Amino acid sequence: MPLKIYQLIILLMSAAASAAAQNNQLKGHVLTSDGASAEGVTIVLGKHNTTTDNKGNFTLRNIKAGTYQLVASFVHHQPIEQTIRIAEGETTMVELRLEWNKEELEAVLVSAKKSNYNVVSLDPTLRIQGKPLEIAQNIQIVSNRTLQSQQIISMSDGVLKNISGAMRQEHWGDLYTNVKMRGGQLHAFANGFNMVTSPWGPLTEDMSIVDHIEFVKGPAGFMLSYGDPAGFYNVVTKKPTGAERGAIDFTAGSFNLMRIAADYDGVLGKNGKILYRMNAAAQKKGSHRPNEFNDRYTIAPVMKFKLNDRTQLTAEYNLQLANMSDVGSYYIFSPTGYKTLPVETTQLPAGLPATKIADQRVYLQFEHQLSENYKLTAQTMYNSYNSKGSSLWPEAINSDGTYIRSAGIWDTKSTLTMMQAFINGESYTGNVRHRILAGIDAGEKKYYADWTKTHRLDTSTWNPLTQSGSLPTAGYPDWDRSEPLEQRATLGGGTNFVNYSGIYIQDELGFLNNNLRITIAGRYTSFSQAMYGGAALKVDKITPRFGISYSITPSTSVYGVLDQSVIPQTGLMADNSKVKPITGTNTELGFKRDWAGGSWSSTLAVYRIVRRNELTADPNSPPNSGRSVSLGEKTALGVELDIRGTLATGLHLIANYAYTENYVSKVTPGVTAFAKGQQIPGFAKNTYNATVRYQLPVPALKGIGAQASFSYLEGRSTYSLTNDPSRNMEDYHRMDAAIFWENHQFGVQLQCYNLFNQYLYTGGYYDFLNSYYWQTEPRRNFRLSVHYNF
Structure with a gap:
């Protein structure tokens, strides 16, 4: 405009x-x-x-x-x-x-935050101001209390049942979390920074360092329009609060799980100008499949320096070390269908060298109160990620289900350097309130992967039914790693280089005593990406944003939003034309309400997302030509309902439902890999989730309670493209249950996962292997945790 x-x-x-x-x-x-x-x-x-x-x-x-x-x-x-x-x-x-005095006030604030299942404020890393109720965007927050009460210890450990329509596409166990929602893959953010460097990352955060997780649905141009139109999730790490306190958690469970985590929060000196927080965790963990393991070690010190009444500086360091079994071992294969092999079947032999990962992140945040109403924030982060390991994969699947196991080298390295600076605040023009957000961001991402070497583990065909987990007859791999990884990755085409910068401005105008809020925003993004050794694709794109929100009452609002995003892609066009980026447009309407003074909330949203210009193989060129044409258009539309909070004293509920219709809406003439109306893989049409936690109000039984969770996914499509509906997955049913006792200082909880001992899995069908593939979840298993506050 x-x-x-x-x-x-x-x-x-x-x-x-x-x-x-x-x-x-x-x-x-x-x-x-x-x-x-x-x-x-x-x-x-x-x-x-x-x-x-x-x-x-x-x-x-x-x-x-x-x-x-x-x-x-x-x-x-x-x-x-x-x-x-x-x-x-x-x-x-x-x-x-x-x-009441300051000490009493702070005690209530800490207590309320600890017991809150419904977060009614946004983290500053999201940049926008105001309560979630007032914002023209569907933002759902998984609180720290929710993570603790559900015994979640990693990002891939059941977080998604708290968010409508969110599903995890299983891949490589606990290495990273591939979140599918609204027809796309959510980008992974940490403290406001986009951590995605490749389709395989980043490393999942250990929950010992996480305060809460914000799921932002839709493009959200106020954060970063370079991303999927489905949205993103933002992991917010723990920061110093100024309260002198600490906590220790011990967890033990099935498959030899042993874990301890510690959290120390306090103030250095007598003037209260230096705050600190230290989180650390150590974990030993096995699996329901033999020979698998996932050991993690985490440490995260944070310091906050209050330089004066208007200025503060926060410095944070995160170190995560992982020692885990081969990342491809989670898959099993069969040409005859899903669930045709036992849950514990594994192709992983004992003794295969572990995959070792080191992930380091440094955050610096400078905040300065420019005036009574405006604040400047400048922040930067650096991430170094290194892994050294392997990935199991079959060369071919025989019609009787046998194959030769093959281990491929999987060494990766990535570095991310990003910065942001923005100003936000409020001012008035007459009686019109302006919530202004303006800023810049820039980043450089480098990713290297060596996947060029393979080693056969078997001298003859291997039978998963009779030889599960057997030792390799051809011995273990001993790869030559004498050349630097950067050199190996470049020669093998395993590179991804990204440079981007952006500038944006947003004004939320408030009318009628701020009950009517109109958002007008725009972002200019300049982006360059070179993948797999190809030439760099450069994109310069302006993405507008328009939103409207109206408060019917102080606790009820309706909203609408029109937002856009851009996703660069690389390829060689069949007509030698310039490759266009994928563009996404989200149109959404919603209804929000806070109940019982904000104790619990509900959000109902309907949306339509259109993705254009996505590439697919050219049907008129040889398969090995590498030439592509534009697919046409994909459309995702759906309805989402989220309810979360405290319904009554001792009674807490998190419930959600989503209907997702995700299909090809236009096909470029001549393209045969897709058909108009074809369902996009990797989604369920209907998802239902609920968690109920109840603590007995009887004084003699104070602190005793029970918790139950269920998930039901109906109409699951395969996780790979197919026109054969018989290859889709059956519906998914899971029930978890727990009993607990807690007070202000101690807590003990025993949880049973997969209470009804179901065969649970996710997977798809590979045409080039003529085989089904899937990953199983464990049958009934248990976890006991003990929590102590001091």
């Missing part, structure tokens, strides 16, 4: 709003009984309401002149009231002093 038109729209809206509203304001400061600033206090004046910021300040605008009762309230405390008179055309100032 041209700038002059944009300015004219704002001017007209401002004039209309000014004619209908008054410019009367109330500004206040809330103190505790011992004179400290009180954060998070709810302020209500007639139909106006807000909460105090971290300095105890609040502002209410556009108040009709008159006399009111001002009410200040805080969780578990008696509210206080004060009579306020608002004069015409003036700003009224007020100071309130609560009846």
